[in-house]
Amino acid sequence: MAISKELLEILACPLCKEEVLLTPDGTGLKCKKCHRVYPIRDDIPVLLIDEAKIEEP
Numbered sequence: 001m002a003i004s005k006e007l008l009e010i011l012a013c014p015l016c017k018e019e020v021l022l023t024p025d026g027t028g029l030k031c032k033k034c035h036r037v038y039p040i041r042d043d044i045p046v047l048l049i050d051e052a053k054i055e056e057p
Helices: 005-010
Strands: 020-022 028-031 036-041
Touching: 005 020
Parallel strands: none
Antiparallel strands: 020 028, 028 036
């Protein structure tokens, strides 16, 4: 089961509070501002700053 659009609309980056978007491969949520990618494990977003990886813009 994928993450619903309704859930994506209310989720935000815990660090900068900006919108997060689903990555193209569907394995993470990427912040638009700080470029952190939060993993999705067993269809559950893990929005912990320590678990995120920073990607280049």
